[in-house]
Amino acid sequence: MLLGLVFAVAAMVLNCVAGLLQSDATTRTRPGRPLALQPRFIGGLVVDALAWVCTVVALRFLPVFAVQAILGGSIALTALAVRWIWGSKLHVLDRVAIGGCVIGLVLIAGAAASEHPGGADTAADVVMGVALGVLAAATIALYNVRVAWPLALVAGLGFGGTSLAVRSIDTGPGGFDVVVLLGQPATYLLCGYWLVGIVTFSRALARGNLAVVTAVFTVTEVIVPGLVAIGLLDDRVRDGWTIPFAVGLALAAGGVVVLAGSSAQRKGQWVR
Structure with a gap:
């Protein structure tokens, strides 16, 4: 189970890196150098592929709901990275949403049963x-x-x-x-x-x-x-963790919705 968590978190980080590379590539397009030919866009695709491989490995050890929730945390990680790279301002609501995402992801990961799926x-x-x-x-x-x-x-x-x-x-x-x-x-x-x-x-x-x-x-x-x-x-939720699992889903989903619509994200636009 620990190995699955490691690979799921690695996939989340790689998804964030890929998005930032692809986002930066969109600002460098010009006549004769379309997005598909931008080195950073191509690099982002390579990193995306690595993230997918990590996701596949994680899915062999963890329930789908745990892996998907951890991957969803990439939007919170991206919000922090965008602030650091582009200097976008994080509003109080953004910070609360990031905290909600983190707490939600911890609850969801903790709710995963230890049995191999x-x-x-x-x-x-x-x-x-x-x-x-x-x-x-x-x-x-x-x-x-x-x-x-x-x-x-x-x-x-x-x-x-x-x-x-x-x-x-x-x-x-x-x-x-x-x-x-x-x-x-x-x-x-x-x-x-x-x-x-x-x-x-x-x-x-x-x-x-x-x-x-x-x-x-x-x-x-x-x-x-x-x-x-x-x-x-x-896939199984750990005994006695049904309510924390539901709360975690609500926190993670709510945090993602808030961050996706945040003005802090619009400075660094990214694509999948």
Whole structure:
């Protein structure tokens, strides 16, 4: 369990670093040097990939709700980093939100049962497959809408679904068997959920305010997969920790919403 916590925290820090690199890259674009060719943007993508690897490892040891909540803490870490790098002012409400995030994350992590999380069964794969089909249909239906929040909601569900798919994957008796990976539905579900997530998140950013998109996306990605995994993948909350777990979710989600809409964030805009 300790190893899972270490990798989850590492993923949170790496997500923050990647966002800051990508954010800085957006200020350096000019004719002939688009965002995709900016070294810091490319570096941010590399760091993002490392964060994803850490997330995958963490999900092998911790319940989905614990990993997702810790990852959601990157927005609080980013708020502090933005203040240090760009000199953005943190208002009293921002400081309270950061404190709420930290307390919430500690409660959620503490609520994780010590048992090694189990894998998925055929029924779970079927449910996730049907859910992916619904999200794919929603992506097509919402692609040309003018408001951003429905797209951000689908993006949060899409990227949250990748965590559920990772937990469902059987890596084989040797720890990594390509034949085993390619022969199970969860591998393809992972690809499908990621595609839905990246398409809708990019579209949401093009349609709406970054603060609103980030708030809807992050809260959805943190809360929904964790709750689904409790029912679908048999993730467990420690005995007697149901109320602290609920309080932690409320504090973390509320802190994320406040920080996503804070003026302190707008100096350092970042993308996923």
